[in-house]
Amino acid sequence: MLQSCKLAIKSIAANKMRSFLTMLGIIIGVASVIILVSLVNAYMSYVTQSFARMGANQMTVTLRNQPSRSVTEDEMYAFLEANADVFDYISPTVSVSGSVRYQTDTMDYTGVTGVSEDYLDIKDYTIEIGRNIQYSDIVGRQKVALIGYFTATELFGTPAAAIGQQLKLGDSYFTVEGVVAAQDEDNLEAGGTDDFVWIPYSTASKMSRNANMGSYIMAAKSPDEVAAAKSALEDFLEEELKSSSLYRITAMGEMLDQLNTMIAMLSAGLGGIAGISLLVAGVGVMNIMLVSVTERTREIGIRKALGAKRGVILQQFIIEAATTSMLGGLVGIVIGGAATSAVGALSDLPATPTPMAVAVSFAVSVCIGVFFGFAPANKAAKLNPIDALRSE
Amino acid sequence: MLIELDNISKVYRMGTEEVKANDGISLSIAEGEFVAIVGKSGSGKSTLMNILGALDVPTSGKYLLGGEDVGKMKDDQLAGIRNRMVGFIFQQYNLLPKSTLIENVELPLLYAGLSARKRREAAMAVLEKVGLADKWRNFPNQLSGGQQQRASIARALAGSPSIILADEPTGALDSKTGTEVLAMLKALNEEGKTIIIITHDKQIALQAKRVVRIHDGKIDFDGDVNEYAAVM
Numbered sequence: 087m088l089q090s091c092k093l094a095i096k097s098i099a100a101n102k103m104r105s106f107l108t109m110l111g112i113i114i115g116v117a118s119v120i121i122l123v124s125l126v127n128a129y130m131s132y133v134t135q136s137f138a139r140m141g142a143n144q145m146t147v148t149l150r151n152q153p154s155r156s157v158t159e160d161e162m163y164a165f166l167e168a169n170a171d172v173f174d175y176i177s178p179t180v181s182v183s184g185s186v187r188y189q190t191d192t193m194d195y196t197g198v199t200g201v202s203e204d205y206l207d208i209k210d211y212t213i214e215i216g217r218n219i220q221y222s223d224i225v226g227r228q229k230v231a232l233i234g235y236f237t238a239t240e241l242f243g244t245p246a247a248a249i250g251q252q253l254k255l256g257d258s259y260f261t262v263e264g265v266v267a268a269q270d271e272d273n274l275e276a277g278g279t280d281d282f283v284w285i286p287y288s289t290a291s292k293m294s295r296n297a298n299m300g301s302y303i304m305a306a307k308s309p310d311e312v313a314a315a316k317s318a319l320e321d322f323l324e325e326e327l328k329s330s331s332l333y334r335i336t337a338m339g340e341m342l343d344q345l346n347t348m349i350a351m352l353s354a355g356l357g358g359i360a361g362i363s364l365l366v367a368g369v370g371v372m373n374i375m376l377v378s379v380t381e382r383t384r385e386i387g388i389r390k391a392l393g394a395k396r397g398v399i400l401q402q403f404i405i406e407a408a409t410t411s412m413l414g415g416l417v418g419i420v421i422g423g424a425a426t427s428a429v430g431a432l433s434d435l436p437a438t439p440t441p442m443a444v445a446v447s448f449a450v451s452v453c454i455g456v457f458f459g460f461a462p463a464n465k466a467a468k469l470n471p472i473d474a475l476r477s478e
Numbered sequence: 479m480l481i482e483l484d485n486i487s488k489v490y491r492m493g494t495e496e497v498k499a500n501d502g503i504s505l506s507i508a509e510g511e512f513v514a515i516v517g518k519s520g521s522g523k524s525t526l527m528n529i530l531g532a533l534d535v536p537t538s539g540k541y542l543l544g545g546e547d548v549g550k551m552k553d554d555q556l557a558g559i560r561n562r563m564v565g566f567i568f569q570q571y572n573l574l575p576k577s578t579l580i581e582n583v584e585l586p587l588l589y590a591g592l593s594a595r596k597r598r599e600a601a602m603a604v605l606e607k608v609g610l611a612d613k614w615r616n617f618p619n620q621l622s623g624g625q626q627q628r629a630s631i632a633r634a635l636a637g638s639p640s641i642i643l644a645d646e647p648t649g650a651l652d653s654k655t656g657t658e659v660l661a662m663l664k665a666l667n668e669e670g671k672t673i674i675i676i677t678h679d680k681q682i683a684l685q686a687k688r689v690v691r692i693h694d695g696k697i698d699f700d701g702d703v704n705e706y707a708a709v710m
Contacts, residue, residue, distance in 0.1 A: 089588060096576065097576075100576060384572075385574055387572075388572045388574060388585075389585065389589075390557060391531075391533060391560060391566055391572075392560070392561065392566070392585050392586045392589060392633070393557050393558065393560050393561020393562075393586055393589040393590065393637075394557060394589050395553075395554040395557045395558065395589070396553060396554055396557075397554075398589065471533050472528050472533050472534055475533075475568070475572065
C-alpha cells in the first residue's frame with residue numbers, strides 16, 4: 087500500500103504537465119462546487135438575517151372591508167385579547183401619502199405611517215430620546231409624531247434638537263415627541279430603515295378620511311407560534327368575512343421558510359451542476375490512466391513476470407488515479423476556499439467556505455479517482471505477461 | 479525432479495488456423511543442472527520457455543514444477559509460483575527505467591511480501607555478488623549493457639528461486655561482456671543453482687552441460703554437451 091502510494095507519486099511527478107492537466111478538471115470541478123455552494127449559503131444567511139430583522143414573528147393582515155361585512159379595529163383588538171396566548175401585539179397601519187416638510191426642507195422618501203403604541207414593540211425598536219406614541223394620543227387623535235434617526239438628524243441635526251419641533255404633513259403640523267434609535271447605523275439613507283415618521287393611526291385615518299382600518303401588523307409571541315397564531319386569525323376572519331378573498335395574511339416566518347427551502351434547492355442544483363464538471367473531470371482521469379497503462383504495458387509485464395498478482399497491479403493503478411484526483415481535489419479546495427473568502431472580504435456577503443461543501447467535494451474527487459481509475463487499472467491487471475513483455 | 483514436462487503441447491489460434499508451437503514435449507530437469515535449450519526462431523523454444531517459466535500454461539500435457547501442477551493454475555497462482563520458483567533473465571534486461579538498481583532488484587522480494595528492511599538487505603547482498611553494490615542508487619540507463627545484465631541477474635537471484643531462466647542472456651551484448659555474463663551463470667551453476675538458457679546460438683549452447691534442441695515444436699536432441707558437439 088505504502089509502496090503503491092510512493093509509486094503513484096513518482097509516476098505523477100514523472101509526467102508533471104500531463105498530471106497537471108488531468109488534475110485541472112478536478113481542480114475546476116471542486117473549486118466551482120465549493121464556490122457556488124458557499125456563495126449560495128452565504129446569500130441564504132444574508133437573506134435570512136434580513137428577514138429576521140424584519141421580524142420572523144410578525145404577520146401583516148390586509149382586509150377588504152365590505153359595507154355589509156366588515157371587521158372593525160375594535161373587533162381586531164378583541165380578537166387579540168381573546169388569543170393572548172399566541173399574540174403579543176397589534177397595530178393598525180395606515181399609510182399617509184405626501185412628503186414631510188420642515189420649514190423649507192422637504193423629505194420626499196420618508197414613509198409616513200399611522201400606527202398604535204404597540205408598533206415600536208412589534209418592530210422591536212427602541213427610543214433614542216423623547217417618548218413613544220401613547221394610547222391617549224390615539225384616543226385624542228393628537229398631532230404628534232415619532233420619527234426615525236435619519237429623519238431627525240437630516241432635518242434637525244441631532245435627535246435632541248428634533249424634540250418639540252413642528253413637522254408639516256399635508257396641511258397639518260405635527261409635534262415631534264420622540265426619536266427612535268438608529269437601527270442600521272452603517273446605512274443611514276433616505277428611504278432607508280431609519281427614515282420614517284410615525285403618527286397615531288387614528289389621526290392618520292382621519293387625515294385619509296377612511297374610518298375603517300384595512301391593514302394591521304401583528305406580532306406572535308415567538309416565531310414558533312406564528313403558524314398557530316396565523317391559523318387562529320384565519321379562523322376568526324373567515325368567520326367574520328365569510329370569504330377568503332376579503333382578507334390576506336402574510337407571515338414573515340412562513341416566507342422565510344419558503345425562501346430557505348428555495349435557496350437550499352438552488353444550492354443543491356448549482357452544486358449538482360458543478361458536480362457534473364467533476365464527472366467530466368473523472369472521464370479525463372480515466373482517459374489519461376488508459377494512456378498510462380498502454381504506455382507502461384512493458385513495465386506491467388515485467389512486474390507480472392516477477393510475481394506481481396492482479397490485485398497488486400490493480401491497486402497500483404487505482405491508487406495512482408485516486409492520488410491524481412485527490413491532489414486535484416486539494417488544490418481545488420484551496421482555490422475554491424480562497425476565492426470564496428475573497429468574495430466574502432470584498433462584498434457584504436458573509437461568505438466563508440462551507441465545511442460540508444469542502445468535505446463532500448474532496449470525498450467525491452477521491453471517489454472519482456477510484457471509480458474512473460478502476461477500468462484502466464483492471465485492464466492493466468488482466469494483461470497477459472507474455473504479450474506485455476513483448477510490447478515495445 | 480525439479481521440472482517434469484509430460485507430453486506438453488501448446489496450440490495457438492491464428493484466425494481460423496491452429497498452430498502447434500509445442501507438440502508433445504516431454505522433458506525432465508533435475509536440481510543443479512545447466513541446460514541450454516536451442517532452436518531456430520520459430521522452432522517453439524520461446525513457447526517452451528514461457529511454459530517453463532510459468533508465464534503461460536500448456537494446452538495439453540502435464541507440467542510439474544517443484545512438484546506443483548502448473549498446468550491447472552490460475553493467473554494469480556502462476557504469479558505466485560513465478561515469484562517463488564523462477565528467476566528471469568531477459569535479452570533486453572527488462573529493468574524498470576524509472577527505478578534505481580536496488581529498487582529493481584527488490585521487486586521480486588516486494589511481491590513476495592518481505593519487509594522493507596529485509597528487502598534492502600537481500601537486494602544489497604545480491605548486488606554485491608554481481609559486483610554492482612556501489613551502483614545501487616544508479617538508474618539503469620546510467621549503466622553499460624553488461625552492467626544492466628548483471629543487475630538483472632541480481633534481480634533473478636534476489637528471491638533465491640529454484641531455477642534461473644535466461645532468455646538469450648547475451649543477445650544484446652558484445653562478445654566480451656557476453657562471455658562475462660556466461661561465466662557468471664556458470665559460476666552460479668557451480669554453486670548449485672539450476673540454470674536454463676534459451677538461445678539460438680550454438681556456441682552459447684556449448685557452454686552448458688546439457689543441450690536440448692527444439693525443431694518444429696518437438697525435441698529432436700536431448701543429451702550431454704559433448705554428444706551435442708559431436709552431432710551439431
